[in-house]
Amino acid sequence: xxxxxxxxxxxxxxxxxxxxxEWRGRLTTEPPSHASDEYMRSVLAYRIQEGSGPKLxxxxxRKLEGLAGEFETNPGYQPTSVTHMKPGVRLLREWNGETxxxxxxxxxxxxxxxxxxxxxxxxxxxxxxRWSGPRFFGLKRTGKEPTDAGS
Numbered sequence: 001x002x003x004x005x006x007x008x009x010x011x012x013x014x015x016x017x018x019x020x021x022e023w024r025g026r027l028t029t030e031p032p033s034h035a036s037d038e039y040m041r042s043v044l045a046y047r048i049q050e051g052s053g054p055k056l057x058x059x060x061x062r063k064l065e066g067l068a069g070e071f072e073t074n075p076g077y078q079p080t081s082v083t084h085m086k087p088g089v090r091l092l093r094e095w096n097g098e099t100x101x102x103x104x105x106x107x108x109x110x111x112x113x114x115x116x117x118x119x120x121x122x123x124x125x126x127x128x129x130r131w132s133g134p135r136f137f138g139l140k141r142t143g144k145e146p147t148d149a150g151s
Contacts, residue, residue, distance in 0.1 A: 004052050008045045019044065091137045095126050102137065
């Protein structure tokens, strides 16, 4: 924590030229031509603090980048979420010639009279392997669809 405070304190004493050089180093872009020293100090201090915190996993970063891409190409994009399905919705999936039905509950899911916390748990019961439950039940719109030997 002292290192972060020291880095920010150095910014307070830095000249415009030094702040611009730091900007280029940390943000890998040119600072805005109209940026004041105070603005650059603020952005750089934020980046210093941001860099010292917990990092996003690669999977989470890819997910966020994918969502950002969706919003860029379609500003009206409405992502779907399994957690926002209304209770009572029935999900059907054929697997190995058998149709499996899951009912969405207020908290979790029901499959064959047993309650589960997640669709992934149900997909594992059905297939015997680890699956993304939302992908298994066809709720994911992005990414490759799984190839399933059983359906």
